[in-house]
Each structure stands twice: as structure tokens, then as C-alpha cells.
Amino acid sequence: MTEQIGYLVLSTGDVLEGKWLGAARQVEGEMVFNTAMTGYQEVMTDPSYAGQIVTMTYPLIGNYGINDIDNESIKPFLKGFVIANPCHTPEHYQSSSTLLEMVEKYEIPTLYGIDTRALTRIIRDHGEVYGKMTTNESDLPKNCAVDSDIVKQVSVTEIKQFHTTKTTGDEIPHIVVMDFGYKHSIVHSLLDLGCNVTVVPFDTTFAKIHELDPDGILLTNGPGNPKDLSYLAANIKEIAESIPTLGICLGHQVVALAFGATTKRLPYGHRGSNHPVKDLLTGKVLITSQNHGYVVDIDSVNKDDWQVSHVNVNDKSVEGLIHRNKNVMTVQFHPEAHPGPIDTHNIFVNFISQVKAKGVKQHA
Numbered sequence: 001m002t003e004q005i006g007y008l009v010l011s012t013g014d015v016l017e018g019k020w021l022g023a024a025r026q027v028e029g030e031m032v033f034n035t036a037m038t039g040y041q042e043v044m045t046d047p048s049y050a051g052q053i054v055t056m057t058y059p060l061i062g063n064y065g066i067n068d069i070d071n072e073s074i075k076p077f078l079k080g081f082v083i084a085n086p087c088h089t090p091e092h093y094q095s096s097s098t099l100l101e102m103v104e105k106y107e108i109p110t111l112y113g114i115d116t117r118a119l120t121r122i123i124r125d126h127g128e129v130y131g132k133m134t135t136n137e138s139d140l141p142k143n144c145a146v147d148s149d150i151v152k153q154v155s156v157t158e159i160k161q162f163h164t165t166k167t168t169g170d171e172i173p174h175i176v177v178m179d180f181g182y183k184h185s186i187v188h189s190l191l192d193l194g195c196n197v198t199v200v201p202f203d204t205t206f207a208k209i210h211e212l213d214p215d216g217i218l219l220t221n222g223p224g225n226p227k228d229l230s231y232l233a234a235n236i237k238e239i240a241e242s243i244p245t246l247g248i249c250l251g252h253q254v255v256a257l258a259f260g261a262t263t264k265r266l267p268y269g270h271r272g273s274n275h276p277v278k279d280l281l282t283g284k285v286l287i288t289s290q291n292h293g294y295v296v297d298i299d300s301v302n303k304d305d306w307q308v309s310h311v312n313v314n315d316k317s318v319e320g321l322i323h324r325n326k327n328v329m330t331v332q333f334h335p336e337a338h339p340g341p342i343d344t345h346n347i348f349v350n351f352i353s354q355v356k357a358k359g360v361k362q363h364a
């Protein structure tokens with residue numbers, strides 16, 4: 001294994017020295033930190049990290065290996081990975097390869113031996129931080145914001161169909177998933193609840209979606225700045241107004257934008273698996289999985305049409321919206337978890353109930 005020295009040079013002027021896990025692969029991108037103590041495989045394969053260099057605050061990564069079931073997409077899309085201590089001797093009955101093998105297979109630029117908690121403090125103090133993973137410590141990152149067409153880079157280009165094996169009666173709702181960079185767990189959650197699923201490209205038109213004859217629409221998570229998708233607003237509004245709709249994370253943000261709200265950047269994002277969210281309808285606090293850098297501006301939400309259903313306990317930001325007259329609900333957190341707790345699984349259950357209440361069509 002290589003012991004080659006590598007550097008993480010930050011736009012703040014800080015330089016952190018580490019070693020390359022696998023080959024040296026120079027890359028630059030937006031720095032973000034994730035505080036989950038487990039779930040590194042799901043984090044590495046979540047398409048919402050496309051264009052970003054991810055660091056894990058938890059120091060030991062790779063200790064339960066890499067398995068064949070927890071990938072959240074067809075391949076990792078993150079730009080780089082920065083960790084403290086990699087484990088080369090994993091122990092888990094489902095483990096089929098190691099972190100190093102994963103990093104090499106997908107050529108993920110990875111540095112280890114970095115004090116990732118000190119790095120996280122720098123990101124928290126400065127907010128928007130860019131980093132360059134390099135072999136040359138005087139190699140400064142440029143302003144490498146995430147590409148404005150990043151969703152196009154991760155979305156499917158062709159329709160994909162999935163059939164449920166868990167029928168709960170004779171009604172099988174058909175859910176069309178608009179793919180902004182979907183996590184596989186979202187589709188698994190729908191299949192487990194007895195739905196058939198069609199995944200379509202993020203920019204599929206209302207007319208095309210109508211031809212697919214869905215009972216419900218799910219707009220997924222995805223990378224980048226939601227405002228870069230403002231050009232889709234009219235299409236998204238038309239879809240959400242006509243068909244029961246659930247938006248998750250980026251899906252929540254683009255629905256809010258389509259109905260006239262605005263989004264803004266959070267100081268340093270919410271990424272981890274223990275973010276407390278208050279459900280304002282039940283008064284309960286739920287522990288949620290999160291991964292976002294932008295948020296819907298609460299003051300911009302039209303309160304005549306929308307009810308704020310969830311708020312973040314830590315910073316009071318919007319975590320969920322329900323339309324007062326249409327069948328539209330959206331959440332900023334991840335009800336599919338993976339990684340993280342399943343406190344909010346009911347979001348899917350409620351959505352499917354709403355779809356069924358509207359009447360499931362007989363599909364050929």
C-alpha cells in the first residue's frame with residue numbers, strides 16, 4: 001500500500017497533511033462534513049455528494065467493510081473523501097470488500113491521517129470552504145463551486161421500471177420517481193410498501209409523465225444548488241398540482257421554488273444521522289438522517305397555501321411543508337434513512353395513504 005504524502009489545501013489558507021489511501025488523485029471541490037458514526041458506504045454512494053469533497057468526523061472508517069447491498073447508487077459520485085483512520089481488517093458477516101478496494105475500484109481520491117474534527121471546525125467557522133487534494137502543498141484551490149448542471153450528470157437518461165413483490169391487496173399504486181440523483185433506498189421504501197415504481201429523468205415533462213399514468217409522484221434528493229433548477233419550475237408546479245406528490249430534500253426544495261418560495265445556503269449544512277426535527281402536527285421530535293447545504297427560506301413560504309409541518313430543532317429551519325389544498329407534501333430530511341434512524345418512515349406510509357385515498361387506477 002502506498003504511503004505517499006498528500007495535502008488538503010483549503011481556500012481558507014489552511015494546509016492539512018495526510019497520506020493517500022490508494023493512488024494519489026488530485027481533485028478540488030466544495031468541502032462538506034458528515035457527522036454520522038456509521039454508514040460510510042451509503043455516504044460514499046449518495047449522489048447528493050456529487051461535486052463535493054466529503055470528510056467524516058467519526059475517526060474510524062472501513063471497520064465493518066463494504067457490502068453488496070448498501071450502495072445508494074450505481075457508483076460513488078463524490079469528488080473526494082477525507083478521513084482520519086482507515087481500517088484494513090474489517091469484520092462483518094456481510095462484508096465482501098474493504099474500503100481500500102472500494103476507493104481503488106472507483107478511483108475515489110482519498111486522504112487519510114487527517115484530523116477530520118479540526119478540519120470540521122475550520123469548515124464550521126468559515127461556512128463555504130473549497131479544498132484541493134494534491135501532492136503539492138502550495139497548490140491552492142480555485143473557487144470550485146458545484147457545477148450548475150450537476151443533476152443532469154447524475155440523473156438517469158432512460159426510464160427504469162421496478163415491480164413490487166410485496167402486494168398488500170389488489171391495489172398496486174404506481175409511483176413515478178423524478179430522479180434528481182436518487183438514493184436506491186427511496187425506491188426500496190416504495191417497493192416495500194407495495195408500489196410499482198418508474199424512475200424517470202429529472203426534466204421529464206408533465207405530458208410524458210401523464211402518459212405513464214402514475215398514481216403518485218416522488219421528487220428525489222440530488223446534488224447542487226436548487227436554484228439551478230428554477231427553469232423547471234412551471235413543469236414541476238403543473239405536475240404537483242395534478243398528481244399526489246412527495247418531495248424529498250432537493251425534491252422538497254424544487255417544489256418550494258416552483259410554488260414561489262426561495263432557497264438559501266445554510267452556513268455549513270446538515271449532514272449526519274442524528275438531526276432532531278419537530279413534527280409540528282404531532283408535537284413529537286424525530287431523529288432524522290440529513291444531507292443538505294441549502295434550505296427553504298421560511299419567510300418566503302406562502303402561509304395561506306402552505307403549512308410548515310416540520311422544523312429543525314437546532315436552527316429552526318424548515319424541514320417539511322404540506323400544501324393546504326393540494327396533495328403535496330415535502331420534507332428536507334431523509335425518511336428512507338440509509339444511513340440513519342427510521343423515525344420518519346411514516347412519511348412514505350402517509351404519502352401512499354394519500355395516493356390510495358385519491359384512488360389507485362387499474363394498470364394494465
Ligand SMILES: NC(=O)CC[C@H](N)C(=O)O
Nearest residue numbers: 221222249250292293294
Ligand atoms: N440531499 C439532497 O437532496 C441535497 C439537496 C441540495 N443539493 C442541498 O445541498 O441542499
